[in-house]
Amino acid sequence: MGHHKLEHFAENLTFPNLFQVSYEMLKQEGFALRGRWAEHFGNSNPITLELGCGKGDYTVALARIHPDRNYIGVDIKGARLWRGAKTAHEDHMDNVAFIRTRIELIEQFFAPEEVSEIWITFPDPQPKRANKRLTCERFLGYYKHFLKPGSPIHLKTDSQELHEYTRDEVIPEGHYTVEYATNDLYATPAEVHPDIPCLVEAQMTQTFYERMFLAEGKPITYIKFRIN
Numbered sequence: 001m002g003h004h005k006l007e008h009f010a011e012n013l014t015f016p017n018l019f020q021v022s023y024e025m026l027k028q029e030g031f032a033l034r035g036r037w038a039e040h041f042g043n044s045n046p047i048t049l050e051l052g053c054g055k056g057d058y059t060v061a062l063a064r065i066h067p068d069r070n071y072i073g074v075d076i077k078g079a080r081l082w083r084g085a086k087t088a089h090e091d092h093m094d095n096v097a098f099i100r101t102r103i104e105l106i107e108q109f110f111a112p113e114e115v116s117e118i119w120i121t122f123p124d125p126q127p128k129r130a131n132k133r134l135t136c137e138r139f140l141g142y143y144k145h146f147l148k149p150g151s152p153i154h155l156k157t158d159s160q161e162l163h164e165y166t167r168d169e170v171i172p173e174g175h176y177t178v179e180y181a182t183n184d185l186y187a188t189p190a191e192v193h194p195d196i197p198c199l200v201e202a203q204m205t206q207t208f209y210e211r212m213f214l215a216e217g218k219p220i221t222y223i224k225f226r227i228n
C-alpha cells in the first residue's frame with residue numbers, strides 16, 4: 001500500500017465530515033446520525049446523495065452551486081473520499097458530508113424520507129452481474145426506504161449498456177416515471193433547450209471520470225427518473 005494512502009487513511013479519521021463505521025458496529029449499535037442528519041447539518045435543508053462518489057468532486061461542486069441543500073457522497077474507497085472530505089473541510093463547507101460504506105448497506109444510514117435526491121455517477125457497469133448494478137431492482141429497493149416520495153434519481157454513465165438496462169429493463173418493470181433520458185447528454189446543449197430544465201443541472205458540472213470520458217470523445221448518457 002502506498003505511503004500516501006496510509007497518510008490519507010489516518011487523516012480521514014480526523015475529518016468531522018467523514019463517517020466510517022464497521023459492519024459490526026452498524027449491526028450492534030446502528031448509525032448514530034440515522035434520522036438525525038438535520039442535527040449534524042444544523043438545518044433541515046433537503047439532502048442529496050451521490051452514490052459511488054469516488055473523490056467526491058461532484059458532491060463538492062453541487063454543494064457549492066446549491067448552498068441551500070445538503071450533500072452526502074458515498075463510496076467504499078477511503079483513499080478517494082479523502083480528496084473530497086479534505087476540500088470540503090478546508091473550505092468550511094458545512095453542507096457536505098461523506099460516508100465510507102458499501103452501498104449495499106446504505107439503508108442503515110438514513111431513516112424513511114430523510115433523503116430528497118440521488119445522483120448515481122459513473123458506477124461500475126457490472127456487465128456480468130446485474131444484481132450488483134446500482135440501478136438494479138435490489139438497490140432501488142434500498143433507496144425506496146429512505147427517499148421522500150417523488151424524489152428524483154439521476155444516472156450519468158458512459159456505459160450505453162447500463163443506461164439501456166436501466167431505461168428499458170428496470171424502469172418499465174417497476175413503478176417509475178422517466179422525466180428525461182438521452183444517449184448523448186451534451187448533444188443537446190441546455191442553453192438552446194430551456195424547455196428541458198433538467199439539462200441545466202445535468203450539464204452544469206462534471207465528475208472526475210466524466211471529464212476523462214469527455215476528453216476521450218465518449219458520449220455521456222443521462223437519465224432522470226422518479227419512484228412513483
Ligand SMILES: C[S@@+](CC[C@H](N)C(=O)[O-])C[C@H]1O[C@@H](n2cnc3c(N)ncnc32)[C@H](O)[C@@H]1O
Pocket residue numbers: 051052053054055074075076077080101102103104121122123124207208209210
Ligand atoms: C468509476 S468510479 C466513479 C467515481 C465518481 N462517481 C466519478 O464519476 O468520478 C466508481 C466508484 O464507485 C465506487 N463503488 C462501486 N461499487 C460500490 C459499492 N457497492 N459500494 C460503494 N462504492 C462503490 C467505487 O469505489 C468507485 O469509486
